Amino acid sequence: MKNQIIASIAAIPFVIASTFAHTQVSQAGALVDSFHFDGADDPATTVELSPEKSSSSTSNSSDSVSQKSSPVVITPPTSGCEIVMAIVDDPEAPLNVRRTPEVKEGNIVGKLNNNAFVSVRDEQSGWLQISNPVTGWVAKNRTRSTCSKVDKTITFSPESDKAIVRGEIIGTGSHNYRVRMVQGQTLSIKNLGDVFPTIISPDGKLMAVEGNESEWTDIMPVSGVYTLQLDSNLRGYEYEFSVLIEENENFQSKSPINF
Secondary structure (H helix, E strand, O other): OHHHHHHHHHHHHHHHHHHHHHHHHHHHHHHHHHHHHHHOOOHHHHHHOOOHHHHHHHHHHHHHHHHHHOOEEEOOOOOOOOOOEEEEOOOOOOEEEEOOOOOOOOOEEEEEOOOOEEEEEEEEOOEEEEEEOOOEEEEHHHEEEOOOEEEEEOOOOOOOOEEEEEEEEEOOEEEEEEEEEOOOOEEEEEEOOOOEOEEEOOOOOEEEOOEOOOEEEEEOOOOEEEEEEEEEOOOEEEEEEEEEEEOOOOOOOOOOOOO
16 A cells, blocks of 8 residues: 555656646647637738749749730831921020020020920021021920921731830821731721821721721721821820731621632
8 A cells, every 4th residue: 555655646747747748739739720710811821821933933924924915115206307396395494595506605596485386497416496486596405396207117016916106296297107907907096195096098098087086996998008197287296096906707808709
């Protein structure tokens, strides 16, 4: 009996230690369960636990799709052409009008405020000769001007059949953009600015007249170069429109078949 009592007393520390360890494990398990439960409905937690490789792959795939669908942007040239009108845009206005195309004392004949329109007669070494509202010369880099006549072909990128045409006519002028079409293709023009272009077929027929249209779509009756034309008879305007070419699998040519 004495030996049993002694053995029981000796076993007490082991029982206490085992009970304490079991309690610690149970508390740790509860803490883990609580952590998973709190984070289960948090999208941020889900994103953070996503593998880096998977996230990187998704980003690259998205970039690839974005690059494929991005339209080419077409703008008119701004130099190497005839300028008929300019707008004063001087960071240190008013702009000096000089008697000769040079900076020297005593040759200032007038001054112009910003946003004033000037009629241009000639261009020489970075100077514009103007005739209205004052006769003289002004520094070209202190004005804003555009080519009065533009004739440009729209070249699409290999990844997209869509283009954005964006430009401005200052003063009188005509900007023509050419697009080559195949009979049966669909041409869609969407106005993104204030002025819609006139659409002219390869044989000179008007398909749409310049105005304030918002969108135009049609199947091309013949193959050839179609012209998108913008004309200004006064002080000009800014313009922007999209051009989209689509294949039409259901199109049937009406041209006679020769046997």
